[in-house]
Amino acid sequence: MSNKPELPWIPPSRTAPDGPAAWVKGFRVGNVEVKRPFILAPMSGVTDTAFRRTVQIAGRETTGLLVTEFICIEGLTNANLKARTRLAFDAQLERPLAVQIFGYEIARMAEAARICEAAGADIVDINCGCPAPKIVRKGGGAELMRQPDHLARMVESTVAAVDIPVTVKIRTGWDDACINALEVSRQCERAGAQMIAIHGRTRKQLYGGQPDWDLIAEVADHVDVPVVGSGDIADAAGALYRLRESGCAGVMIGRAAVMNPWIFGQVDDLVQGRVARVADDAERLRVLAGFRDMMRAYIPERAIPGRLKQLLARLTKGFDHGGLLRHRVLRAKTTEEMFEWIESFFAATDEGRIDQWAVKEKDLPPPSPRVPRGVRRRRAA
């Protein structure tokens, strides 16, 4: 399958493109319509419902498909609270939604898929790419790349268990000696998988080195179901470039969406022939506040500061005194205290008095020393 267009043109993100990119098209995954070929990649610890909604709102609802963080099949089938919380989503805003699950046992995978379907998922996706030792050791994630027959049986059983489409997300292989994305994709397709997403790295590469987009393109050319490429798309223009060059039906954007939750709207700007809009400070603050409020609806207050810090670190990278803001926020004990710093920072930036804002640091007590992980603080005698 190839949707490679004739146009030799890639628009730079910040200048006006020559006109709409009419070659950009949506695609279908079974009965699910993916209207735009730009997909939010699953990221554990990041793409929960609050983040997915943040991306949808910031991107003016232009994300073609949203994927959850991976969810453990044992957790789902044992009604574990953490696993079930990860199933939470906004039925209006987060559409279409693929729920990604991971594990090794075939019957459990099928049962977990039924739970996802009953919860309202549009698609269920099997994770075959997670490199974490604790997942791989139990046969899940990237280990499935080394057991393609088992994976094919798993896909077959899962397809038989649900009415929604079943998809897989794989890597290029296990390591340099075992690059088998094409064989695995063909087997998964024969077993009934209706879309194949490929992160262009082996398990051994983790997240380093170059993603192999040539191999992704080769798979896209040799299987009939939609293939979605993933790996190092850094900005809106990069998303269009990879889509066009790989001939994939779609591309996934992961880490770049954490740095820039507006990216899907910017891609849409380019597709429509407009200059990509860049978020101003007021918009950054709105996104952070919205993220906080959405988290409050479904996770305990004590868990919020950690998640906020994660997003804030990305959204203020490169700002004058952004490091100082992160340092101050790191010491804040409550969400309110964090927000006082964040609001004062953006107000000062906006009013051109960020240098005065930074001087206040002198009035603050020094930060408490960091205790390395695994080293317990000794109690004072």
Ligand SMILES: Cc1cc2nc3c(=O)[nH]c(=O)nc-3n(C[C@H](O)[C@H](O)[C@H](O)COP(=O)(O)O)c2cc1C
């Ligand atoms: C923090 C983090 C968590 C991830 N978690 C998942 C996951 O749960 N499931 C999955 O299939 N891929 C996961 N990935 C891989 C991404 O979906 C994506 O394929 C990879 O990051 C390359 O794309 P990018 O360069 O656009 O981030 C994760 C990546 C990161 C950085």
